[in-house]
Amino acid sequence: MKALYLLCLFCFGVSTRKFVDPVAKTSPEHKNGVFYLKNGLQRSYNTFLFDVPLDHFSYINDITFKIRYMVNLDSYKAGGPIFFYTGNEGTITGFIENTGLMWDIAPMFNAALVFAEHRYYGASLPPNAYKNVSTTGFLTSEQALADFAELIYFLKTPTGHQDNSPSFTATTKVIAFGGSYGGMLSAWFRKKYPDVVIGAWASSAPLTNFNGGGVDWGFFDAITTRTYQESGCNIKNIRAGWDAILRLSQTADGQQYLNQAFNIDPKSLIKDINGGYNLYYYVRTALEYMAMTDYPYPSNFLQPMPGWPVKEACKFFSTNTTFSDRTLAGMLFSASQIYYNYKNDPSYKPCIDSAICDDDSLGNLGSGQGWDWQECTEIVIEMCARGNTSFYYDECSPPPLSAMLDYCQSAFTKQRDGTDFGWKKGMLRENGVRNLYGLTLSAASNIILTQGHLDPWSGGGYQKTDPYANPFNGIYIFEIQGSAHHLDLRQPNTCDPNTIMNARYQLVGVLQCWLRNGCKNAFLADLPPLVDNSKGNCTDVINGYPWGQA
Numbered sequence: 001m002k003a004l005y006l007l008c009l010f011c012f013g014v015s016t017r018k019f020v021d022p023v024a025k026t027s028p029e030h031k032n033g034v035f036y037l038k039n040g041l042q043r044s045y046n047t048f049l050f051d052v053p054l055d056h057f058s059y060i061n062d063i064t065f066k067i068r069y070m071v072n073l074d075s076y077k078a079g080g081p082i083f084f085y086t087g088n089e090g091t092i093t094g095f096i097e098n099t100g101l102m103w104d105i106a107p108m109f110n111a112a113l114v115f116a117e118h119r120y121y122g123a124s125l126p127p128n129a130y131k132n133v134s135t136t137g138f139l140t141s142e143q144a145l146a147d148f149a150e151l152i153y154f155l156k157t158p159t160g161h162q163d164n165s166p167s168f169t170a171t172t173k174v175i176a177f178g179g180s181y182g183g184m185l186s187a188w189f190r191k192k193y194p195d196v197v198i199g200a201w202a203s204s205a206p207l208t209n210f211n212g213g214g215v216d217w218g219f220f221d222a223i224t225t226r227t228y229q230e231s232g233c234n235i236k237n238i239r240a241g242w243d244a245i246l247r248l249s250q251t252a253d254g255q256q257y258l259n260q261a262f263n264i265d266p267k268s269l270i271k272d273i274n275g276g277y278n279l280y281y282y283v284r285t286a287l288e289y290m291a292m293t294d295y296p297y298p299s300n301f302l303q304p305m306p307g308w309p310v311k312e313a314c315k316f317f318s319t320n321t322t323f324s325d326r327t328l329a330g331m332l333f334s335a336s337q338i339y340y341n342y343k344n345d346p347s348y349k350p351c352i353d354s355a356i357c358d359d360d361s362l363g364n365l366g367s368g369q370g371w372d373w374q375e376c377t378e379i380v381i382e383m384c385a386r387g388n389t390s391f392y393y394d395e396c397s398p399p400p401l402s403a404m405l406d407y408c409q410s411a412f413t414k415q416r417d418g419t420d421f422g423w424k425k426g427m428l429r430e431n432g433v434r435n436l437y438g439l440t441l442s443a444a445s446n447i448i449l450t451q452g453h454l455d456p457w458s459g460g461g462y463q464k465t466d467p468y469a470n471p472f473n474g475i476y477i478f479e480i481q482g483s484a485h486h487l488d489l490r491q492p493n494t495c496d497p498n499t500i501m502n503a504r505y506q507l508v509g510v511l512q513c514w515l516r517n518g519c520k521n522a523f524l525a526d527l528p529p530l531v532d533n534s535k536g537n538c539t540d541v542i543n544g545y546p547w548g549q550a
């Protein structure tokens with residue numbers, strides 16, 4: 001998941017912050033479709049291409065292009081289901097590697113694995129993608145879902161497989177899986193194409209985080225703050241640290257101190273309060289990514305990170321309360337280095353001005369801008385930190401939509417080569433998601449929705465108290481203590497908390513129920529109280545079902 005994050009604090013130009021899903025950000029291509037788990041276990045897949053219409057929904061041209069999908073049949077036996085990953089906003093390979101649970105339970109189900117890449121990402125690009133609005137306007141979730149539906153119909157047709165792609169019988173059952181935006185897609189897939197997928201496991205999918213969904217704009221930053229507080233941080237020092245950074249950035253002395261002490265890249269030296277804000281966003285981005293990826297074991301997205309990175313970060317925020325500005329700024333900076341430079345590479349020079357440092361902010365559009373495009377058109381996520389529920393400054397007035405419109409205007413109108421991309425304000429449809437899929441689960445069935453309590457996105461997902469969440473509808477909602485962004489779909493690990501192991505165990509039972517003819521309703525028990533298992537070395541658990549649960 002990634003979100004545009006747009007601010008105009010005291011309006012020194014519009015500042016923008018962007019989240020890129022840590023998985024989408026690191027999408028390795030694998031030679032011959034082979035990759036390895038930490039313990040050396042090899043996994044592999046075959047890659048195929050599939051023709052889809054550029055436009056599924058109107059009748060003005062017959063242009064087609066190819067999307068990519070990957071298949072693994074190691075565990076497949078005739079009669080088994082297809083586990084189908086609905087690809088998110090990035091190259092599909094990252095999601096293949098970071099959705100280990102699908103691989104791990106495939107043998108129990110004799111399941112085939114299919115990972116489909118989302119149009120306009122990775123290698124699934126139509127002609128002239130990202131050239132202008134006329135060539136980019138087909139980048140929408142509903143077009144992507146129609147691609148996925150056509151692909152599944154094709155896989156279940158015996159003819160037309162000259163490329164040696166596998167074919168399955170017409171009665172093969174399909175279950176959709178997805179995390180983050182991919183989770184939104186898998187839930188919408190089940191809502192919109194119930195005859196194509198018998199159910200969906202949608203992990204960390206902020207499906208209610210849209211206009212009319214009843215979610216406060218401030219939820220993301222409120223939960224980030226809660227995660228730091230519950231992990232033992234003295235959040236008073238975090239809040240005071242922002243003031244310290246901004247004060248220091250306004251004196252020559254302070255600027256020199258910050259630039260030297262933090263080894264700031266000469267390209268982005270702090271020269272005034274704008275530089276102070278750059279440092280603020282640089283640190284803030286790290287805090288938010290660490291909350292999203294607050295996994296119990298070491299991970300490696302942008303850079304290596306230790307297990308429980310938020311707890312590690314909290315070690316820098318002393319319980320004492322009165323410190324100099326330099327000390328407070330240093331606490332925040334040190335915390336951010338757990339995300340940016342945990343290995344302590346002395347040659348690392350933080351480039352803190354995203355307008356200079358981010359390749360994708362230079363005006364030449366490419367698939368790195370795909371999610372921005374989606375957020376500037378259909379997937380309109382309005383959010384802002386509230387001063388009274390987060391450790392940030394209040395940024396909710398003016399409302400977030402106005403800053404978003406400004407950002408989209410600057411991102412999708414004039415390009416570096418001088419041509420006009422052609423975006424217009426009316427293309428941002430605040431109610432796009434509501435109009436396409438509805439915001440409630442009133443007529444939905446067979447959807448698993450998991451939220452990680454530590455994950456800032458969790459507040460944008462359906463909650464346990466949702467009126468439609470019950471086994472008679474086949475709607476299963478877990479808020480999982482000790483879990484961050486889509487931990488449940490990752491490869492099981494010896495350091496996973498008991499809550500995750502229990503949730504996976506029960507949800508595998510729901511899958512069994514969906515796949516077994518005549519099984520009515522699976523009932524879920526409450527998850528057990530959290531036990532932290534992150535002692536000693538953390539290693540992958542392969543084929544460990546039932547993970548000690550009964």
Ligand SMILES: *[C@@H]1O[C@H](CO)[C@@H](O)[C@H](O)[C@H]1NC(C)=O
Binds near residue numbers: 131132135422
């Ligand atoms: C968009 O780009 C395509 C491909 O280069 C071009 O044919 C078309 O005329 C452009 N449309 C607009 C409105 O600029």
Ligand SMILES: *[C@@H]1O[C@H](CO)[C@@H](O)[C@H](O)[C@H]1NC(C)=O
Binds near residue numbers: 318320
């Ligand atoms: C915190 O305050 C206590 C008591 O004043 C002092 O002994 C301790 O050194 C302080 N810790 C830090 C990290 O400054």
Ligand SMILES: *[C@@H]1O[C@H](CO)[C@@H](O)[C@H](O)[C@H]1NC(C)=O
Binds near residue numbers: 386388389
């Ligand atoms: C925070 O401020 C908002 C906007 O002023 C208000 O609606 C909300 O009730 C406040 N929340 C808390 C927890 O004080």
Ligand SMILES: *[C@@H]1O[C@H](CO)[C@@H](O)[C@H](O)[C@H]1NC(C)=O
Binds near residue numbers: 536537
């Ligand atoms: C953890 O791994 C290290 C390095 O492989 C090893 O030396 C150590 O004994 C292991 N510790 C435990 C508790 O297994």
